[in-house]
Amino acid sequence: MNIVIELAFIVLTTSLTGSITYGVWYVFSRIFESQGIVHVIYYMLKAVILFFLIPVLFIRMKILYTSADGSTTGAFLIWTPGIKKGLMVLGCIWVLGVIWKGIPYWKDIRQNCRIRKNCKVCQGAPEQQWEKICHEHRIIRKIPVLQGESIPSPALDGVFFPRIYLPEGEHNDRILRVAYTHELTHYRHKDIAFQELMILITCLHWFNPLIVKIFKMNKLWSEYYCDYEANRILGNTDEYIQVLLEMALDMAGKLSFTTVKLYEDKSTVLKRVERMKKYDTLKKMNRMTAAVWSLVFFLAGSITVCAAGNGFMRVYTKLYNATAEEIEEPLMKSLNNAEYIESVDAHPDIQEETMDADDYKAESCAYAAFIEFDIGSGVRKQTNELSRKSGDSIDVGVSISPADQNVKVGIIEPSGMIRYIFGKGNISHSFVIDKSGNYKFFIENDNDISVNVFGLYRLERYSRGEGK
Amino acid sequence: MKRNAGLKRDKRIVTFALAWILVFTSPEKLYAAENSFIDSSMEESLKITEYIEDANTDMDIQTGIVDIFGYIRAGNISLNWSVGSGVMKQTSEFPMSCGSNIFIYVTLSPSNKKVQVGIIDPDGLKRYINVQGSASYTFSLSKSGTYRVFIANNSDTIDDSDNVQNKTFVEG
Numbered sequence: 001m002n003i004v005i006e007l008a009f010i011v012l013t014t015s016l017t018g019s020i021t022y023g024v025w026y027v028f029s030r031i032f033e034s035q036g037i038v039h040v041i042y043y044m045l046k047a048v049i050l051f052f053l054i055p056v057l058f059i060r061m062k063i064l065y066t067s068a069d070g071s072t073t074g075a076f077l078i079w080t081p082g083i084k085k086g087l088m089v090l091g092c093i094w095v096l097g098v099i100w101k102g103i104p105y106w107k108d109i110r111q112n113c114r115i116r117k118n119c120k121v122c123q124g125a126p127e128q129q130w131e132k133i134c135h136e137h138r139i140i141r142k143i144p145v146l147q148g149e150s151i152p153s154p155a156l157d158g159v160f161f162p163r164i165y166l167p168e169g170e171h172n173d174r175i176l177r178v179a180y181t182h183e184l185t186h187y188r189h190k191d192i193a194f195q196e197l198m199i200l201i202t203c204l205h206w207f208n209p210l211i212v213k214i215f216k217m218n219k220l221w222s223e224y225y226c227d228y229e230a231n232r233i234l235g236n237t238d239e240y241i242q243v244l245l246e247m248a249l250d251m252a253g254k255l256s257f258t259t260v261k262l263y264e265d266k267s268t269v270l271k272r273v274e275r276m277k278k279y280d281t282l283k284k285m286n287r288m289t290a291a292v293w294s295l296v297f298f299l300a301g302s303i304t305v306c307a308a309g310n311g312f313m314r315v316y317t318k319l320y321n322a323t324a325e326e327i328e329e330p331l332m333k334s335l336n337n338a339e340y341i342e343s344v345d346a347h348p349d350i351q352e353e354t355m356d357a358d359d360y361k362a363e364s365c366a367y368a369a370f371i372e373f374d375i376g377s378g379v380r381k382q383t384n385e386l387s388r389k390s391g392d393s394i395d396v397g398v399s400i401s402p403a404d405q406n407v408k409v410g411i412i413e414p415s416g417m418i419r420y421i422f423g424k425g426n427i428s429h430s431f432v433i434d435k436s437g438n439y440k441f442f443i444e445n446d447n448d449i450s451v452n453v454f455g456l457y458r459l460e461r462y463s464r465g466e467g468k
Numbered sequence: 469m470k471r472n473a474g475l476k477r478d479k480r481i482v483t484f485a486l487a488w489i490l491v492f493t494s495p496e497k498l499y500a501a502e503n504s505f506i507d508s509s510m511e512e513s514l515k516i517t518e519y520i521e522d523a524n525t526d527m528d529i530q531t532g533i534v535d536i537f538g539y540i541r542a543g544n545i546s547l548n549w550s551v552g553s554g555v556m557k558q559t560s561e562f563p564m565s566c567g568s569n570i571f572i573y574v575t576l577s578p579s580n581k582k583v584q585v586g587i588i589d590p591d592g593l594k595r596y597i598n599v600q601g602s603a604s605y606t607f608s609l610s611k612s613g614t615y616r617v618f619i620a621n622n623s624d625t626i627d628d629s630d631n632v633q634n635k636t637f638v639e640g
Contacts, residue, residue, distance in 0.1 A: 002561055002614065070560030071549070078558060078616065079592040326594040329586075329605065368546070368573075397573030397604025428573065428604040455604055456573055 005079055008087055010055045011094070015205045016312060017305050018052035022214055024301045028293070036279055037290045042189075042225035044297060045218060049194060052201045052214075057309045065313075074313065075320035082323035094207070101206040105199050112157060115165075119148030122166060126176055130164065133180045137188070153247055154179035156186050159193045178234065178243040185230045191222040223268065224275050237280055241273050339431070340408075344416045350444065353381045368458035371398070375407075375445040375453060382412065382442035386459060388433040394441055397428040398455030405451050408444035413437070420444070430460070534581045534621050538574035547574070551583070551621040558588060558618035566612045574619070575602035584620040594618065 025048050029041045065076035072078070079087065122130070122145040130145050145164045155165045164183050171179070186192065198218050205211050231240050359373040359381070375381050388394065400407050403425040410420025414437030421429045433439065441457050538547035540559070551557050564570065574585050579601040586596025590613025597605050609615070 071547075071557055072560070073555060073557050075556070078588060081591045081593055084592050324594060325592075326596065329595055329597050329607070395575060395602065397602065399571060399604060399606040426603065426605045428575075428602045430575070430602060454569075454571060454606060456571075458573075 002077065004087055004091055005077055005083075008091070009061075009077065010058050011204065013057040013061070013309070013312060014052055014055050015208045016308055017057045018048060018201075018205070018214075019208060019210050020304050020308050021048045021051045021301045022210055024297065024304060028297045028300075032290075032293065035290075035293075037293075038225055038228045038279060040290055040294055042221050044294070045221050046194060048214070049197060049201065049218060051305075052205060053197060057305060057312070060306070060309060061313065075317040076313065078320070080320055080323040081325050083319065097206045098203050101203040105203070115148060115150050116146070116157075116163070118150060119146035119165065121145070122147050125173075126166060126171065129173060129176050130180055133177065133184060137181075137184050139184065139187070143187070154183060156183040156192060159196055162187055162192065174239065175243055175246070178230070178240055179247075181233055182226060182230045185226045185233070186222065189222065189226060189229075191226065194218065194222065220268065220271070223272055227272050227276050228279055231276055231280075237276055241276060244269055244273065339410075339419050339421055339429075341417055341419050344412055344418050346418075347446075349378065350446075351376075351379045353379055355381055355383050368456045370456045372454045373452075374450050375443060376450045377445060377448050379450075380408075380442050380444040381453075382440045383457075385438035385440055387437075388439050388459070389436045390433055392433045393460045394431045394433070394439065394457060395429070395460050396431070396441065396455070396457045397426075398443065398453050398457075399426050400424055401452045401454070402449075405445075405447045405449065407451060407453075408442075408446065410442060410444075412440040412442060414439065418442070427455075534583055535577040536574055536583070536619055537577075538572060538585070538617075538619070540570065540572050540617050545617070547617075547619075549619065551619055553621055556618055556620040558616045561614035561616055564609050564612065564615050566609060568609050570607045570609065570615060570617065571604065572607070572617060573602070573604040574599055576600070581621070584618075584622060586618055588616040588618055590614055596620075 025041075025044050028044065032038075032041045032044075061076060065073045067073075121127075126147070127145055130143075134143070141162075143162050143164060145166060147166045147168060149168045151165045151167045153167065157163050157165060164180070166176075166179070195218070198215055202211050202215055227240070227244075231237050234240055353375075355371065355373070359371055360369055373381065386394070394411055396409055398409060400423075406422055406424045407427075408420040408422055409427050409429065410418055411431045412418050414435065419431060420442075421427065443453050445451050533550050533552050536547055536549045536551060538549075540547070545559055545562070547559070549557055570587055572585055572587075574583075576583060576599065582598055582600045584596040585599045585603065585605070586594055587607050588594055589609075590611060595607060596618070597603060
């Protein structure tokens with residue numbers, strides 16, 4: 001269950017942080033775009049995407065609410081029976097949603113595999129031009145260029161084994177140069193990796209209504225920034241736009257989710273052309289101002305995310321309190337918790353036994369000794385002598401079974417007097433030492449039947465927390 | 469003429485601004501004066517009467533924090549927690565089998581505070597006892613799974629009766 005609730009916290013908090021940072025990004029992107037700083041918008045969007053995957057808020061909450069000993073504070077990572085049932089139902093729906101969202105992408109991957117099999121490696125002029133452009137961009141890695149009938153537009157595919165795809169037929173140098181530069185820019189920007197991550201996010205956060213919008217934004221902005229960069233490299237906006245429009249007129253085909261292409265669809269192409277023209281005429285913001293604005297973005301994002309995290313915990317705590325189911329257990333305490341004092345020889349017929357190694361449990365914690373033993377009828381079981389100073393205490397907490405049998409729990413003083421409390425069930429008491437000396441802790445069973453004792457005694461020093 | 473009119477207008481603005489500064493700073497001066505008067509009165513009164521109080525105890529009462537020392541037999545866990553008012557704290561999960569017991573012993577400081585001490589079962593159900601001072605209790609488990617031990621401090625933040633009890637009054 002802990003894994004389920006951790007997963008629920010992670011999914012919900014990442015969805016929350018991602019959505020908030022997207023909101024902040026959306027506001028800032030308007031400002032940045034008017035100032036012509038496309039690269040900042042683009043990289044900030046990548047950061048937004050990462051916020052949907054990296055559980056920043058969850059890690060922050062874990063640091064805030066978890067102590068070094070593993071204990072947690074508040075309602076963090078705990079559940080009620082109601083929350084558990086709800087999580088189980090919602091968890092099943094979430095898994096079904098992930099599968100439902102994942103199926104089209106799975107089909108797409110399989111389709112890409114089929115397309116790849118039908119493609120053949122390019123030879124001759126296109127390959128030579130590709131190598132030349134790779135050399136110009138200082139890309140050492142050997143990326144194959146494939147050509148096939150079912151390729152609608154020049155495209156880049158593959159995160160670990162990238163490949164460039166070209167539509168079937170002859171392409172002039174001008175088109176090849178634009179197409180190659182464009183795809184190579186995508187490769188340098190790692191757009192395919194982010195595209196794959198975005199697919200994963202779409203599957204995991206399918207319940208988030210913003211995801212579709214962010215998916216589209218990522219596609220758009222990877223193209224805008226790629227156009228911006230490729231255009232800067234080629235240095236001829238008109239030629240670039242012309243090639244883009246030619247491709248738009250000539251080619252059409254089924255879109256693949258996991259590839260980035262030179263041409264996506266007509267409306268996108270028109271938007272891209274508009275942007276390119278706009279960026280050409282815009283006066284760029286200076287670097288210092290851009291850096292300041294970026295800092296403002298990160299500050300605004302961080303503050304909002306922190307506030308949202310606190311809000312999330314408040315809501316969850318309210319939910320936890322509203323659905324909490326509790327049972328208060330009856331606590332039987334010793335009679336009035338009053339101490340009795342009598343001489344150790346008051347009952348000469350009592351049989352004395354000393355606690356041995358079998359009566360102690362190996363798992364005893366610091367400063368405390370766990371005990372577990374049976375005491376026969378008319379037996380007083382006691383420890384060896386314990387050296388105590390004035391002001392110290394001997395604390396005891398034991399459970400007696402059968403719970404209806406009264407026993408004496410106490411200490412034997414150096415003077416030979418015994419101090420005890422008389423109780424049944426769960427007994428706890430603190431015997432404060434008023435005179436330094438050697439004491440013994442004991443439990444006495446005056447019943448007709450033997451009883452089982454389970455619990456601990458601890459030796460507490462006057463200064464609390466030091467222990468023995 | 470125009471220049472004179474401009475100068476007059478500037479003077480009016482400056483006067484207006486200075487007047488506002490004066491209005492805003494006056495209460496602060498009065499307040500500061502009042503404080504210094506109170507401070508000197510306090511000094512006078514302190515010469516006559518001396519109060520001694522346990523700073524730590526008072527802090528606990530003011531903040532509602534309860535220091536808890538506890539031992540949990542199952543899981544072999546020892547606790548040394550400070551739990552604020554209205555705060556619930558729980559251990560990490562530990563596995564337990566059906567039919568076994570969780571023995572808890574806790575002692576609180578200040579001992580007059582009341583807290584809930586209990587376990588959270590694998591379904592999230594809380595079973596607890598109300599503890600004041602110190603207590604031990606054995607929870608019998610009816611199902612296998614992972615359990616947590618929790619302590620919830622539901623005590624009020626300020627208790628005036630405690631405050632009075634912990635002050636030692638010395639006539640000077």
